[in-house]
Amino acid sequence: MSSLRVLGIDPGLTRCGVGVVEVARDRSASLVHVGVVRSSADAPVAERLAAIARGIREVLDAHRPDVVAVERVFAQHNLHSVTGTAQASGVALFLAAERGIPAATHTPSEVKAAVTGYGSADKRQVQAMVARVLRLDALPQPADAADALALALCHAWRGGSSAQAHTGEAALTPAQRAWAEAESRSRRTRVART
């Protein structure tokens, strides 16, 4: 396989981010698709899950990912909405398995660390990095869409990172290198911006 096509899914009942990236062996990445699947808060939960599922299946049909990466849901966070988020993640993982597509989950910290080099990076930093790596003119909007792309990038890069650590080449991912550069630039401009 000369490149890996990854569908990242940021699960949610109200907004479910979906992002497809194609990542080459040299770790360069390009945008294939990004969007948000929505469902109405007025609909019964089963109908909402069915709407989310229709949207995810459309992406699977249109873009044929090699693998699906879903954000891992923690019960500790956002007790109020975690049930709906977990339900949507369950449907997303099931849809991948149903089609025989490998599926993985990644924690928010893993995604942040893979994309920016910092496990505690804030959302804006992650979005800026995603835009930079994928050579987008603007930050992906809404945040759920950007998160889905970040997940997809995380999955593709983490898959190769342990192998690369053994060869000794490229201790930083391309994103991490770019981040280090951007960070040093932002240190010089931060005072002017805020």
Add this chain to the structure above:
Amino acid sequence: MSSLRVLGIDPGLTRCGVGVVEVARDRSASLVHVGVVRSSADAPVAERLAAIARGIREVLDAHRPDVVAVERVFAQHNLHSVTGTAQASGVALFLAAERGIPAATHTPSEVKAAVTGYGSADKRQVQAMVARVLRLDALPQPADAADALALALCHAWRGGSSAQAHTGEAALTPAQRAWAEAESRSRRTRVART
């Protein structure tokens, strides 16, 4: 519709209880099917959800319920396992919606109150009542199977309870009447048993 066929689902990744009951207009109920769908704790979560989905679809195909009732998952309880439970409930609700079958959720307290008359009844009391109402020779095992039947009974009875309250007949459901009788009997025998 002379009777209502309800599939109750007690969601879980390791054991997912499924129970189908047929409830007549006079609220009498009979057992159609009861079982547990299992998945291996060693399998990836997506595969586990797919296994649960296969089991639920088999029940939908074999027994054609009019409605599906799923236990409502609360993030407050069992933080450790709630994510998997919520994921399984999401898949169950989605499978119903996908087939155009109405789906509802009920809280454990609603189920206990509908089946035994007490929102704080313990599991054993619920199981005993389910066995009695469905005229089973033994308590349904494991507990997940009994819980699924209790959910199905709860849904069928609650659906009719507000209408019946207006007619003035049957202030207690058959289960509640039977429970009241059983309870008065148990008061007389409790000392001898413990």
